[in-house]
Amino acid sequence: MEHQVKHAPPFWINPNFRLNTPNFRFSWYMADINTLRQEATVFLEERKVYQASSQCVVCMLSPNHDTLYIVYAENTNFGNLRLQKWLRETIRDEITARAKLVLPPRLRELEKKHNLYGNRVFVKKLRGNTMGCCSVYNDITLMPGLIIMPQPLIDSVILHEMAHYKHKHHRKSFWKFLSQLLGEDAKMQKGAMDIALSKYWLQIKYLMK
Numbered sequence: 480m481e482h483q484v485k486h487a488p489p490f491w492i493n494p495n496f497r498l499n500t501p502n503f504r505f506s507w508y509m510a511d512i513n514t515l516r517q518e519a520t521v522f523l524e525e526r527k528v529y530q531a532s533s534q535c536v537v538c539m540l541s542p543n544h545d546t547l548y549i550v551y552a553e554n555t556n557f558g559n560l561r562l563q564k565w566l567r568e569t570i571r572d573e574i575t576a577r578a579k580l581v582l583p584p585r586l587r588e589l590e591k592k593h594n595l596y597g598n599r600v601f602v603k604k605l606r607g608n609t610m611g612c613c614s615v616y617n618d619i620t621l622m623p624g625l626i627i628m629p630q631p632l633i634d635s636v637i638l639h640e641m642a643h644y645k646h647k648h649h650r651k652s653f654w655k656f657l658s659q660l661l662g663e664d665a666k667m668q669k670g671a672m673d674i675a676l677s678k679y680w681l682q683i684k685y686l687m688k
């Protein structure tokens with residue numbers, strides 16, 4: 480019993496779990512097990528299949544990675560930890576693919592808008608609670624999990640990193656410059672964003688680990 484509790488995820492990925500964000504969402508569909516098995520034998524690149532004894536779950540991947548369709552049989556045991564891991568990793572990979580499509584163009588858009596240009600942009604996992612970083616060469620790295628946050632949060636993280644093009648620190652001049660980019664007091668805005676972010680953080684940390 481203790482063993483189970485210790486390894487239980489912070490939340491379960493099952494048909495009650497929804498993710499509807501402007502950039503990424505997923506939908507659940509129940510289907511007959513025989514139909515699912517048939518679907519599973521069809522080889523398609525944009526399809527991922529989980530099969531174990533009586534269980535069968537098929538994930539359909541949309542070409543631009545903005546929607547993940549999860550089709551499952553009625554008797555699916557979502558309490559199975561192996562299935563949970565598979566679902567989490569499938570969702571994580573789709574979120575990452577979507578982030579790589581969406582985040583760099585959004586950064587370029589904001590650069591154009593503010594006439595403030597850096598160097599390269601990368602989308603990859605960052606250590607600890609870091610959402611983005613800017614190198615001495617003005618390369619920006621953004622974490623893929625950003626993509627499942629509301630657009631204002633995504634933009635504020637990107638603008639924060641862009642402000643580092645000019646100021647490589649967090650001193651007064653940095654916050655003043657960022658306030659100009661945001662059109663509001665950057666420190667106040669950061670406080671509000673941190674509160675908003677805390678709502679998503681557990682979800683992001685678990686899904687993207």
Ligand SMILES: [Zn+2]
Nearest residue numbers: 639643648649
């Ligand atoms: Zn910073």
